[in-house]
Amino acid sequence: MRKQFLFIILALIVVNTSQAQTKSTKIGYIDMEYILQNVPDYKEAQTQLEQKAEKWKQEIETKKLEINKLKEALKAEKALLTNELIDERETEIKFLESETLDYQQQRFGVNGDLIRQKSALAKPIQDQVFTAVQDIAEAKKYDFIFDRSSDLTMLFAAKRYDVSDQVLRVITRSDKREQLTKKQLAIEEAKENKETAIDENPALQERQKILEERKAARDKILEDRKLEQEAKIKAYEDNKKALRDAREAKKNGTVSETVKTDTASPTSTETAKTTAEDARAKQEEARTKQVEERQKLYDERKKALEERRNKILEEREAAKKAREQKAKEDKEKQENTTNN
Known part of the structure; x- marks a missing residue:
């Protein structure tokens, strides 16, 4: 009787272990920065934004140079000016410095134009990425998909779990389909299926x-x-x-x-x-x-x-x-x- 009871317990342990191995967790990750840098529309818009930011920097530098010139002039002429004129010029310099600092914060601050426009530029692509990730997760039975470029700390990630290229293909697929014939679509789908198989098999x-x-x-x-x-x-x-x-x-x-x-x-x-x-x-x-x-x-x-x-x-x-x-x-x- 005791031997039969022991056998039943061992059998249950084996069954539970095999089920746990069968239902293993499937995890993948993406690199949002890599995806954004490989979307043509985003790269073009980012280049334009960088040019605009460079122009803002030049404007700030010009304002600072003008302020430095006023300071040097005041320093050179201070001995010849009355106290009232000195106070007036110092007030003007402080006003220009405050104005320049405000302009710098407006353009490059935490809630400045650069940050807001970057967010607005990335949001449509991020929405497409989230949709593509959901489609890939449902189709390929992923339990978790993380973003490597976010605040999540990933000390190590094997390349075979990277689905960034799959997400890129999903995003660019719709644009391509509008310009292809039925025969070209069939060839493109076969190519995508082959690439997907390669991605999943090291x-x-x-x-x-x-x-x-x-x-x-x-x-x-x-x-x-x-x-x-x-x-x-x-x-x-x-x-x-x-x-x-x-x-x-x-x-x-x-x-x-x-x-x-x-x-x-x-x-x-x-x-x-x-x-x-x-x-x-x-x-x-x-x-x-x-x-x-x-x-x-x-x-x-x-x-x-x-x-x-x-x-x-x-x-x-x-x-x-x-x-x-x-x-x-x-x-x-x-x-x-x-x-x-």
Whole structure:
């Protein structure tokens, strides 16, 4: 009877543990500053606001310079002025200083024009961000999504939990849809689905990064080949033109300008040869860089796999020790029960 009761308790503990693991909390975060800086309309409006703020600063500096000039003039003429005139000028200077300070507070104070206009500028984008965050949270079953740039202190946040790029895609999606055809919309949706899958899978993110690096290396090689080919074509055309000019000069009994130029400077063939050698050198450098990057990625993966393997072995060893300890405790309890 006692053994059956113990078995039931253990079964309930196992069931509760598995349910808790199944219903794990899903957390993400956004970086509002990063999102704002990547919204074109906000960036343009922010640039205009910064220009306006710079103009306000210049106005304040101009006022301060005028006040300093009045102070210097008063200091130079003070010995020649009556007390009444001195008091009058000092009063004027104090009034201008007070006026300048008020203007500075009006523009750059806590509740000044700059702060208010920044808030007004960011509010429409923030509303869109909040809506996009709610949509993403509901669609992907997030329990919490935090703002990294707010007062919330985040001592560490793994990049895989960052949904800022997803929010940016949601915000810009509506503007794009208005300008696309049905076929383009289908292509855009497929691209978005692929990007979303990459965002949610760290392995896919790493793979996508490697593919992009390989593509960049291939594009560089193709560009170098294109430059080399263009250099060869140009050299051929220059040689052809030089021969044609030489034949014409021979017919007319004169020396062509092309031949003169060729005798005074390096030939077009040599120039083309140098260009081709430079292109080959760049191509070789790109290949070397690609090999180094691949080796680096291989080493990083190898290191990560080794760390993961060691971690798994440690976890297994800890689990084994825990099982042995539990078996020992169960055995002791059973012996105590038998003795009793």
